[in-house]
Amino acid sequence: xxxxxxxxxxxxxxxxxxxxxxxxxxxxxxxxxxxxxxxxxxxxxxxxxxxxxxxxxxxxxxxxxxxxxxxxxxxxxxxxxxxxxxxxxxxxxxxxxxxxxxxxxxxxxxxxxxxxxxxxx
Numbered sequence: 001x002x003x004x005x006x007x008x009x010x011x012x013x014x015x016x017x018x019x020x021x022x023x024x025x026x027x028x029x030x031x032x033x034x035x036x037x038x039x040x041x042x043x044x045x046x047x048x049x050x051x052x053x054x055x056x057x058x059x060x061x062x063x064x065x066x067x068x069x070x071x072x073x074x075x076x077x078x079x080x081x082x083x084x085x086x087x088x089x090x091x092x093x094x095x096x097x098x099x100x101x102x103x104x105x106x107x108x109x110x111x112x113x114x115x116x117x118x119x120x121x
Contacts, residue, residue: 009071013076042090
């Protein structure tokens with residue numbers, strides 16, 4: 001089975017998924033905007049990780065329903081995970097960690113995480 005790999009800058013955290021998503025999400029909330037992340041959503045059972053949790057650190061903010069994970073070594077935002085009863089079957093992978101040519105032609109959806117919590121496209 002084909003696996004696509006997203007890696008942080010130093011390569012300590014590697015995330016394998018079976019395919020590129022139909023679309024990625026650019027959120028304008030305070031943390032996503034600052035991280036410059038575009039999220040690709042996957043079922044948790046589709047995601048394989050190397051270097052997590054030993055090379056990852058988490059950041060919690062706001063409602064504390066997800067934690068944003070970063071590489072401890074290079075600082076790249078790698079993914080987010082749900083916590084405290086959230087939908088644990090979903091993981092958001094920072095699609096900017098894939099090779100750029102893999103992202104060509106993938107639709108970018110815009111999510112208003114700063115205000116309305118709705119898609120604005």
